[in-house]
Amino acid sequence: MVGVDRLRVGLVGGGPWARTVHGPGLAAHPGFEVAGVWTRRPEVAEELAAEFDTRAFTDLDALFADVDAVAFAVPPHVQGPLAVRAAAAGKHLICEKPLAASVAEATEVVAAVRAAGVHSSMVLTMRHSPAVRAWLAGMPKEPAGADTVASARWLSGSLLGGPYSGSAWRQEQGALLDLGPHVVDLLDAAVGPVVRVAWAHHDEPDLWRFGLDHAGGAHSTVTLSMRLPIDPSEIEFTVLGSAGRHRLAGRTADPQECYAALLDELVAAVDGSGPPPALDVARGLRLQELVDEVRAAAR
Template structure:
C-alpha cells in the first residue's frame, strides 16, 4: 500500500517515517506546511516532497498524520472524503463534532483507519491486556502519570499544542486507550483540575469498575511517575513496562492498517474507538472549563 506522510516535526521524522519504511508498505512521499522542512525530511527519507496536501492525496492509498490534532482533523477529513485510508495520531481531534465528522466521512467512503495509541501496538501491553481478559473480578484501577516535558532533553518541550492543551489531551488518550480494553467501555467521567495542567479523573466503566487517574504533562521533574495498576479479586496487576520502541509500534500500526484494508474490516483501534475517546475527553474538558 502506498503511504504518504503529513508532518515534518520530531514525531514525523523519528517515528512515522522510519516506522512506515520498516514495514512492508511503501512510503512514497511527504508533505508539510513548511516547504523547506518538507524538502529536508523528504531528502532524509529518500522520498518525494509534495507541494500540497491535495497532490499527496492524489498519489497515495493511505496517509499517516504526524501533526497537532487541530491540524490533523480537517486534513484527514479531506483524505477520508477522497477515500484514502488513515493512520491517525491521537487524539484524532480536539472536539467531539470534528471527531464524529471524520468518523462519518470515513464510513461513507469506505476509508479504513487506525489510531496510533502508541502502547496499544506494543507486544508487552497486548500481553498484559490479554492476561486481564483471561481473568475476571477486576474492580478498578489506579493511574499516576506525572511527566515533565519541560526537561531540556524532552523532544516535546517546545510543542505549542502540548503547552496549550496539557495533560488532558496528550496523556488522556493514552490513558483511555489502555483502560477501556482493560476494564470495559467508560460510561461517565468526572474531571477535577489540579495545579498547572494536572487533571484528576474518575472513570466509571459500564460493567461497574471505577478507575481513578492523576495525569500531568508539565509536572515537577522530581515527581516523575509512570504507574498504572488494575485491582480486583485476584489482587493487583501492574501494567507492563514498555520496551517496544515507538518506531516498532508504528510499523505494527501500518501493517495492521494494510490488513484492515485487505479484509475490508474496521480495526479495533479505528475511528469508532478514536472518536469515542475524544467524546470522553471533551466531556472532561467541559467540566474543567477548557
C-alpha cells in the same frame, strides 16, 4: 502480507514524531512505500523527502491523488479537517491522537471514513506493545464488577524541556489532551468500557485528576501531568479486586515497535487477510468524547 502490493503512503507533517516514528517506520515496513511528503513549510518537506528518498509536495491534494494512504503527524486542529479531505479522496488513514480539535470535528472524520469505506488506524502506541497486550490478556474477558478498582498515574516533565516541549498545542492543552487518550483507552480495555466521567479536578502545574465509571461497575482513577520536574516519567497502571492483581509500570512501549505492529494491522485489513483495525477513528472519537467530558467536569 497476502495479496496486496505495497501501499503508497503520503506523510503529512514534519515535527519530531514524523521524523522519529512515522517516517522511519513507514520507510522500513515491507508493506508501505513512502510516496511523498507534505508539510506547512516547503523547506521541511524537501528535507524529509531527501531523508526518506521520496518526493516533496507543495500541493496537498496532489499528494492525496498520488497515494493509497495518508499518515498524519500534525496538531489535532490541523489533522481533523485534513483527514476529512483525505478520506473523501478515498485514502486509508493513519491518525494521531487526539483525532481533532473538537468532538464535532472528530465526528466529521468518522463520517467521512465511513462514507468512503476506507480503513483507519489511531496511533495509540501503548496498545500495540507486546508487554501491554500480555498485561491485557491476563484480565477477565467480561467487564470487571464493582469489587474491582483500577488506577493510572502518568507524571512527567516533558513539557518543561525535550523534543516535544516546543509543541504549541501540547503547551496549550497539556497532559489531558496528549496523555489522556492513551490512559483512558488502556483503562477501558483493562476493566471494561468507560460509561461516565464521575468527577474531575484540574490544578497547577497541569495536574489532572479524575474518576471513571466502567460498564460492569468497576471504578478507576487517573492522575496526569506533563509539567512536574520528573525524569524519567512515572507511569503505572494497576487493577485490583475480583479481577485479580495486575500492575503495569514504566515505559512498556517502544514507539517504533508499536508503530510497526500498527502498520501490520492496517496492511492486513487492506489486503483482506485480517479484520479492520479495532483502534480506528471511531475509537478516536470515543476517546475524544471522554476527554471532553473530563474537561467539562473539571470546570
